[in-house]
Amino acid sequence: MKIEELKIGAPHLKLANENNVFKSKNHLNVEDKREIYSAQIGTQDxxxxxxxxxxxxxSYFYGKSRGIKAGEKLKITIYEKGKKLFDATNVSVDTSGKITATLKWDTISQKLPNRVVxxxxxxxxxxxxxxxxxxxNGGVHITKTSSLLGLAEYKSAVLVKKSESNDRxxxxxxxxxxxxxxxxxxxQKWGKIRNWTAKQGVNMTTFNSNRNSGARKHAARDLYTNPLTEVVAIADGIVLEIADFYCQTHQVTVRHTLKDGRDFIxxxxxxxxxxxxxxxxxxxxQKHILGKTGKLLDYIKKTGKYIPLMxxxxxxxxxxxxxxxxGSLGFDLNKAPLTNGSKPFLRRSDLLDPISILKEGYKNSFETTIGSKEGDSELFDEEDARMALLKIYKEYGEEIAIIVEKMYRLETDHFKSEQYQYCGTGGMEVFxxxxxxxxxSSTFKKHPEYSPIGTWSAMENKGLDGKGGNAQQKDKPKNFVKLPSVxxxxxxxxxxxxxxxxxxxxxxxxxxxxxxxxxRESLKAIVPRIVKTF
Structure with missing residues (x-):
């Protein structure tokens, strides 16, 4: 048997001959790479x-490795700016290459108010x-609680409380x-579908939610407002940068230094x-007006106009x-720019979920606490359809965008069906x-980021049963393909x-x-309300 081409997947390949040319008597030395290719600090699972x-x-260190044998002895150490703080315990490597270890933050002897490790x-x-x-995003931000950890802190707390009535x-x-x-x-009016306090990834306003079908992650919490609402500084600080931002908006970057020792951006x-x-x-x-909230605008080449994206x-x-x-990477944005292309956020690694500091400010400003809405996994709505149709319009043209919108409206009850909300599709059954x-598979192979992420099941509605469509399945739930995005x-x-x-x-x-x-006749009666706005 003659082999025209041989493809071998391995971390390192070395050809034995000097000229790196394959000949019949040559052989390959395959070196197995030893590495931890994925890791995070978080929950035990x-x-x-x-x-x-x-x-x-x-917390727990959770890593995935290759080339590391089960039972091999590893050492996991916590550092802060090159200084060793403590060693992890219960370090183990299993047969699949999974590495776990326990991280007890209370082991740190000097409990500073704010540090990144x-x-x-x-x-x-x-x-x-x-x-x-x-x-x-390889670091973890540790903050001391307001609980009374010692006599000195207790005295400080009492002093603050006594002076509170004089100057809150x-x-x-x-x-x-x-x-x-x-x-x-x-x-508020958009709290049910875009709650900013929801857990990470639940909706598009939250930290760590998907952007561009998962090509990057959202680096912020989005606070929706009425038009041109004033934005104020959360604390005293110095302006580090003013620059263009997404879709015809601007950003203002501020270094805030607080009296309790916190120093952040x-x-x-x-x-x-x-x-x-x-x-x-x-x-x-603090409370200095930085500017006003803006709207995202997208350019439509065909009309030469900008339209609202959201x-x-x-x-x-x-x-x-x-x-x-x-701020652990410094405050010189020329040497360490906030946006740097590093996945998954395309930001530098001291980026944090701002939920804690937003809640702190919320309580101080409005004298009430706000809880986090846990919610389910992210549910798709009409806004997801609008943003997707805009991309279809720009890449495939107006005619196909209109057809796609009409097909979706017919199959998803105008973007309201459960299948659409959970799967991002209409009419894609598992078979x-x-x-x-x-x-x-052609679309998915061309765009791997659009590949199915699983399935979802539910009892099927009648749909187009009896009108040429698939027969309704009445005796058990039907499985549908779940995609990463609309x-x-x-x-x-x-x-x-x-x-x-x-x-x-x-x-x-x-x-x-x-x-x-x-x-075709059924689609004629459907109005492509979204595409008509482009």
Whole structure:
């Protein structure tokens, strides 16, 4: 048997001959790479990352490795700026290459109010396998609680309380960046679908939610507002940077230094460019007006105009995009820019979820606490459809965008069906094995980021049963393909239409011409309300 081409997947390949040319008598030496290729600090099961912890918490190092034998002795150490703090306990490597260790933050003897630490893993020969300070989001922010940890702190607490009646504002080291509650607060108009306090990834306003179908992660918490709402400094500080930001908005970056020792960076993003009220290098006081909330605009080449990117029920969304950095990488943004391309956030590694400091400011500004809404996994809504259709419009053209919107509206009850909310699709049933579940793989291979992420099951509605569509399954739940985004489903439909030379009705029924004609007629009555706004 003659082999024309041989492809071997291995970390390192060396050709034995000097000229690196394959000959029949040559052989390959395959070296297995020893490394930890994925790691995080978080829950014991590895499902949730810890970005911000207290000294009384326990975290776990959870890593995935290759080339490291089960039972091999590793050493895991916690460092802060090159200084060793403590060694992890219960370090283990299992047969699958999973590495776990217990991190007891209370082991740190000197409990500073604010610090950022990272993990270093070495093998028995002291070879470094992982350095948390060299990967994006590899650090953990530790903050001391307000609980009374000792007599000195107790006395300080008493003194603050006695002076509180004389000057309550002195205890408010941080305030909320808005003078009014955001419109995606739990009891406000967008609180149910875009609650900013929800756990990470639950909706598009939260930290760590997907952007571009998971190509990057959201680096902030978004606070929705009425048009041009004033944005204020949460504390005293100095302006480090003013620059263009996403989609025709601006950002103002401020270093805040507090009396309790905290020293950090806040990026106030997506501000209206005409509203900026500060200059680089300016020293500002708490509550200083930085600017006003802006709206995201997207350019449509066909019309030569900018249109609002974010709308909810035809209302344009204005917002503050609020990013939080510990400052452990310094405050010179020329040497260490906040945006640097490092995945998954495309930000530098001292980025933190700002939920804790926003809640602190919220309590101080509005004299009430706000809880976190746990919620389910992210549910898709009409705004996801709008953003996806805009991309379809720009890449595939107006005609296909209109057809895709009409198909989605018909199949998802105008973006309200449970299948749409949970799966991002309409009409994509499971009829094969993973990873593509019976569907054509060409789109998914061309765009791996759009590949199915699993399945979802529910009792099926009647739908188009009896009208040429699939028969309704009544005796048990039906399985549907779950995609990472609405855009993934719409890209698949657009590619499908092109594959069938524009005959979109084959999506409904590939062989019955009469059924196809009925499908076309049913789409004619549907108005593509979203695409008509482009």
């Amino acid at each position: 590895g499902k949730q990352r810890h970005y911000h912890v207290d000294y009384n918490k326990i 990272h993990v270093v893993v070495v093998d028995s020969e002291n070879k470094i396998l992982y350095e948390g300070n060299k990967v994006a 504002s002195k205890s408010k080291l941080v305030i909320f960046p808005l003078l009014v509650k955001p419109e995606n607060d739990e009891n 806040i990026r106030y993003g997506e501000l209206d460019p005409k509203s900026i009220n500060v200059k680089v290098g300016e020293e500002i006081k 709308k909810i029920k035809d209302e344009i969304v204005y917002m503050l995009h609020f990013e939080y950095y510990s 094969g094995q993973a990873p593509y579940y019976g569907w054509d 855009l993934a489903g719409m890209i698949y439909k657009a590619d499908y239409i092109n594959r069938y030379d524009g005959n979109y009705a084959t999506w409904y029924n590939k062989t019955n011409l009469e059924a196809q004609e009925k499908y």
